[in-house]
Amino acid sequence: MPTALIVNGKAVALEAEPDTPLLWALREELGLTGTKFGCGIAACGACSVHVDGQITRSCSIALGDAAGKSVTTIEGLKAADGTLHAVQQAWIAAQVPQCGYCQSGQIMAAVALIRETGRPSASQVDAAMTNLCRCGTYPRIREAILAATGQAAAKAGEA
Amino acid sequence: MGFKRRAFLIGGAAIVGGGIFALQYGDYAMRRDAAALSRRGNAGSFGAWLHIGEDDRVTLLTPHIDMGTGTPTALAQMAAEELDADWAKMAVEAAPAESAFGNAWLAKGFISDVANDSALVRSLPASVWSLLARSVVNQITGGSSALRFTGQRGIRVLAAATRLALIEEAAARLNVPASELTTKAGLVSHAGSNRALRYGELAKAAAERTLSAEPKLKAAKDFALIGTSPARFDVPGKVDGTAQFGIDFVLPGMRVATVMAAPVRGGKLVKVDAAPAMAIKGVEKVVQLEDAVAVIASGYWSALKGLRALDPQFSDDGHGAVATAAMFAEQERLCTEELKDFAPPAGSRLVEAAYRAPYLHHAMMEPFALTAHYKDGKLDLWGGLQDPLGSKHEAVKLSGLGDDAVAFHPMLLGGGFGRKLPGQIEIIGQAVKLAMDSPHPVKVIWPREEEVRQGTYRPQSAVRFKCALGADGKIAAWRSAFSQTKGFEAGAPLLYDLPEAENTHAEHKAHVIIGSWRSVEASQHGFFNECMIDELAQAAGADPIAFRKAHLAKNSRAHAVLDAVARASGWGAPLPEGTGRGVAVVESFGTVCAQVVQVSLREDGYPRVEKVWAAVDCGQVVNPRGAEAQVMGGIVMGLSAAIHEEITIDKGAVVQSSFNDYPLLTLAETPQIAVEFVASTAPMGGLGEPGLPPAAPALANALFAATARRVRTLPIRAQAGA
Numbered sequence: 001m002p003t004a005l006i007v008n009g010k011a012v013a014l015e016a017e018p019d020t021p022l023l024w025a026l027r028e029e030l031g032l033t034g035t036k037f038g039c040g041i042a043a044c045g046a047c048s049v050h051v052d053g054q055i056t057r058s059c060s061i062a063l064g065d066a067a068g069k070s071v072t073t074i075e076g077l078k079a080a081d082g083t084l085h086a087v088q089q090a091w092i093a094a095q096v097p098q099c100g101y102c103q104s105g106q107i108m109a110a111v112a113l114i115r116e117t118g119r120p121s122a123s124q125v126d127a128a129m130t131n132l133c134r135c136g137t138y139p140r141i142r143e144a145i146l147a148a149t150g151q152a153a154a155k156a157g158e159a
Numbered sequence: 160m161g162f163k164r165r166a167f168l169i170g171g172a173a174i175v176g177g178g179i180f181a182l183q184y185g186d187y188a189m190r191r192d193a194a195a196l197s198r199r200g201n202a203g204s205f206g207a208w209l210h211i212g213e214d215d216r217v218t219l220l221t222p223h224i225d226m227g228t229g230t231p232t233a234l235a236q237m238a239a240e241e242l243d244a245d246w247a248k249m250a251v252e253a254a255p256a257e258s259a260f261g262n263a264w265l266a267k268g269f270i271s272d273v274a275n276d277s278a279l280v281r282s283l284p285a286s287v288w289s290l291l292a293r294s295v296v297n298q299i300t301g302g303s304s305a306l307r308f309t310g311q312r313g314i315r316v317l318a319a320a321t322r323l324a325l326i327e328e329a330a331a332r333l334n335v336p337a338s339e340l341t342t343k344a345g346l347v348s349h350a351g352s353n354r355a356l357r358y359g360e361l362a363k364a365a366a367e368r369t370l371s372a373e374p375k376l377k378a379a380k381d382f383a384l385i386g387t388s389p390a391r392f393d394v395p396g397k398v399d400g401t402a403q404f405g406i407d408f409v410l411p412g413m414r415v416a417t418v419m420a421a422p423v424r425g426g427k428l429v430k431v432d433a434a435p436a437m438a439i440k441g442v443e444k445v446v447q448l449e450d451a452v453a454v455i456a457s458g459y460w461s462a463l464k465g466l467r468a469l470d471p472q473f474s475d476d477g478h479g480a481v482a483t484a485a486m487f488a489e490q491e492r493l494c495t496e497e498l499k500d501f502a503p504p505a506g507s508r509l510v511e512a513a514y515r516a517p518y519l520h521h522a523m524m525e526p527f528a529l530t531a532h533y534k535d536g537k538l539d540l541w542g543g544l545q546d547p548l549g550s551k552h553e554a555v556k557l558s559g560l561g562d563d564a565v566a567f568h569p570m571l572l573g574g575g576f577g578r579k580l581p582g583q584i585e586i587i588g589q590a591v592k593l594a595m596d597s598p599h600p601v602k603v604i605w606p607r608e609e610e611v612r613q614g615t616y617r618p619q620s621a622v623r624f625k626c627a628l629g630a631d632g633k634i635a636a637w638r639s640a641f642s643q644t645k646g647f648e649a650g651a652p653l654l655y656d657l658p659e660a661e662n663t664h665a666e667h668k669a670h671v672i673i674g675s676w677r678s679v680e681a682s683q684h685g686f687f688n689e690c691m692i693d694e695l696a697q698a699a700g701a702d703p704i705a706f707r708k709a710h711l712a713k714n715s716r717a718h719a720v721l722d723a724v725a726r727a728s729g730w731g732a733p734l735p736e737g738t739g740r741g742v743a744v745v746e747s748f749g750t751v752c753a754q755v756v757q758v759s760l761r762e763d764g765y766p767r768v769e770k771v772w773a774a775v776d777c778g779q780v781v782n783p784r785g786a787e788a789q790v791m792g793g794i795v796m797g798l799s800a801a802i803h804e805e806i807t808i809d810k811g812a813v814v815q816s817s818f819n820d821y822p823l824l825t826l827a828e829t830p831q832i833a834v835e836f837v838a839s840t841a842p843m844g845g846l847g848e849p850g851l852p853p854a855a856p857a858l859a860n861a862l863f864a865a866t867a868r869r870v871r872t873l874p875i876r877a878q879a880g881a
C-alpha cells in the first residue's frame with residue numbers, strides 16, 4: 001500500500017517499501033536529488049530535511065514513519081514565485097559553498113535553527129549546526145547565518 | 160642536500176612525460192577535432208577552449224572539473240581579462256572528455272616545475288607537445304594547478320591571442336590600422352571614426368585567422384578583473400538544490416547497484432551464496448566480481464539490503480596478520496637504523512625526536528557513484544571524477560571497446576581531495592562490468608562504509624630526527640630519516656638554509672594502498688619538519704618565529720609571511736594561563752603559507768582551537784574571496800586531521816567505517832580564521848592545498864606553548880591533556 005505524505009506542499013503517495021529511508025524515497029521515487037546521501041547513519045547531515053518543521057536526517061527515518069507528515073526539502077524552500085529563502089540568499093551573498101554537496105543539508109539546518117531562535121547566538125549556532133562539511137565552509141556558514149539574522153560575524157583579528 | 164623537488168604523483172607514478180602540450184591551438188587538426196566535439200562547430204571557436212557566439216556570449220570550455228575550489232570562475236576571469244570581454248557575457252562549461260581537449264598546459268606546468276622551468280622544457284616545439292598530448296592526455300583537477308598552469312600558461316595566452324585576432328578582423332572590416340583600435344567590454348572600437356564592432360559579429364571570421372603563438376599578456380597593473388571577486392558561477396545551483404552531482408544522475412529504466420570488495424586489499428572473492436539477497440524485494444541480480452560482490456536492484460535501498468544479507472568469503476592475499484602497531488614499530492626500526500651512524504658535529508649538542516603520522520582518508524562528502532549504460536556497442540558513463548579524460552581512457556581499456564565507442568560525461572563531484580584522481584578508481588571497472596552485462600543502465604553507489612574501507616590513504620609515516628644545535632644557538636646539522644610505503648619517497652623540500660641537512664627514506668612495504676591526499680607529502684612532512692624546528696627553537700631558548708627567520712635564506716619568501724602573521728596575530732603579546740600560540744610555515748605547490756594557532760584545552764583534554772591567523776604568498780591572487788575560502792578550507796581540513804583523523808589496520812583490513820569512527824572537525828570546533836595575502840611578484844602558486852600543511856604543526860606547537868607537553872603522534876585527540 002502506498003505511503004501518503006506531503007512533500008513541499010504537495011500530497012504524494014509513494015510506492016517504496018515502508019522501511020525505505022525517507023532519503024531514498026525522496027531521491028529515487030520523487031526525483032528530489034537536492035537532498036544528498038552522505039553516510040546513511042545520521043552522522044553527517046547531508047540528507048537533512050524538515051519533517052513537520054523539525055530538522056530530520058532523512059537517511060534515518062523510515063518512509064512509513066513519515067506517513068501523514070509534511071516534509072520540506074531544499075527544493076521546497078523557495079517562495080511560490082521562485083524567490084529564494086532569505087537563508088539561501090545569505091548563502092549566495094557570503095559565497096558559502098565549495099563543492100556544494102553538503103550545502104542543502106546545511107541550509108535546511110540553518111533555516112530550522114533560525115525559525116526556532118530568531119537571532120541565534122554564536123553558541124546556539126555551534127550547538128545546532130552539526131552537519132559535516134569536508135571542504136571547510138564552516139566560517140562562511142557562520143557568516144551567512146549571522147548575516148541572515150542581521151548580525152555581523154566576528155573575525156579572528158578583531159577578537 | 161637530500162631534499163629534492165619531486166614530480167606530481169598520481170597513484171605512485173610520476174606524470175613526467177605524461178599528457179602534455181603547449182599551445183594546442185598551434186595544431187589545426189586538433190583544433191578542428193575539438194571544435195567539432197564541442198558541438199558548436201568551428202564557427203566562433205578559438206583554439207578549442209574559447210567560443211564567442213554571435214550573441215556576444217563568451218564560453219570557456221575548461222579542462223578542470225568543478226571540485227569546489229571555484230577555479231572555473233577564476234579561469235573565466237583570466238580569460239575575460241586578456242580578452243577584454245564583458246564579464247556579464249562570460250560563461251564556463253566543462254570541456255568534453257575527449258583527447259582533443261587534453262590539458263597539456265597542466266602537464267607542461269608540472270614538468271617545468273619539476274625541471275625548475277628549464278630552457279629545455281620551454282624550447283620544445285609546440286608540435287612535440289601536441290604529439291605527446293595525443294598519446295597521453297589528461298584533464299586532471301589536482302595538484303593546485305588550475306590557475307597557475309592552465310590559467311597562466313594556457314587560458315590567458317589563448318585569450319590574448321583571440322583578442323588580437325578580433326582586432327585584426329575589425330581592422331580589415333573598418334579599413335584602419337590595427338594599432339588604432341582598442342578593446343573593452345566585448346567591443347573593438349576605433350576612436351578616430353567613432354565606430355565599434357561587437358565581438359559577436361567579428362568572431363566567426365576572426366576564428367579563421369591564425370592565432371598569434373606569443374601574444375603579449377597584460378601587466379598586473381592593468382588588471383581589471385584579475386584580483387577582484389566576482390561571484391562564483393556555480394553557487395546558485397548549490398543553494399537551491401538543482402546542482403547535479405554524479406550521484407544524482409538518472410536514466411529511464413536505470414537500476415542501482417552497490418558493492419562490497421575484499422576488506423583486505425589484494426584479497427579476492429572466494430564464494431558467495433546469492434540466495435539471501437535474491438529473497439529481498441527489488442533485488443534483481445548478484446554479480447561476482449574478481450575482488451568484490453555487487454547487488455543490482457530497482458533502487459539503492461533494496462541493493463543495500465541485499466548486500467547486507469550476503470555473507471561473502473574473501474581471501475586476504477597473505478596480509479591477514481597486518482596491524483597498525485606492528486607497522487609503526489617496523490617503520491621506527493627502519494628510521495633508527497638509518498640514523499645509527501649520525502654523530503653531532505664537535506661542540507654541538509644532539510636534539511633528537513621521533514614523530515608519527517597515521518594513514519588518512521579523504522572522506523569526501525559524496526561517496527563514489529558512477530552510472531554506465533551499454534547500448535548498441537556504445538558505452539556511456541556519467542559521474543564526477545577528478546580526471547574525466549583519464550576516466551574515459553580507463554573505461555576504454557576495461558571495456559575492450561574502441562576510443563570512439565566510449566564517452567565519459569563529467570558531472571559535479573562532491574569533493575575529491577585526491578581520492579578521485581585516476582589510478583585507483585575501482586568504481587569505473589565495476590560500473591563498466593555491471594552495465595555491459597545488463598540490458599539496463601546501472602548506477603553504482605558505494606555505501607559510506609565501502610568508501611572509508613577501500614580508500615587510497617595519505618601514507619602512514621614515521622620519522623626520526625637527529626639534529627645538532629651549535630654553541631651559537633643555531634642549527635649545526637639536521638639529519639632525518641622517514642619510513643613509509645614507497646611512492647612518495649622524496650619527502651618535502653626543507654624550507655631552511657642549513658649548513659648540513661639530509662633526509663633519507665627507508666621503504667616500508669605494505670599492502671595498504673596510498674594515494675594523493677590534499678597537499679600530498681607536504682601534510683605529513685610539514686608537520687614533522689615544522690614541529691622539529693620548534694623543538695630546536697625551544698632547545699636554543701629562542702622565539703619560534705625569530706629562530707625560523709634566523710635559519711632562512713635572505714631571499715626566502717617565508718620571511719614576509721612570517722612577518723605578516725606575527726603582525727596580524729600580535730605575536731608575543733601576553734596570553735591567559737593555559738592558552739598558547741604556535742607557528743608553522745610550509746611551502747607547497749609554489750605557495751608559502753605561515754600560520755599562527757591559538758589554543759587552550761577543553762575539559763576532555765581535546766584542543767580548543769580558538770583562533771588561526773594565516774599569511775599567504777601565492778603570487779598574484781586571481782579571486783581574493785575564493786582564495787580566502789581555499790585557505791580557510793585547508794586550515795579546517797588540516798585541523799580536522801590533526802585532532803581527529805586516523806585510519807588503522809587490524810587483521811589486514813581498515814578498522815574505521817564511517818563518520819562515527821572517522822570523525823571530522825565540526826563547525827563548533829572551528830576557530831575564527833583570518834587570512835592575509837601578502838603582496839608578491841613571485842610566479843603564481845597554487846591555493847587548493849597550501850593552506851592545509853601548516854595547521855597541524857602550528858597546533859601541535861601551540862599545545863606545547865600551552866601545556867609544556869610535546870605532541871609527536873597524530874591524531875592529537877586528548878594527548879596534550881593526558
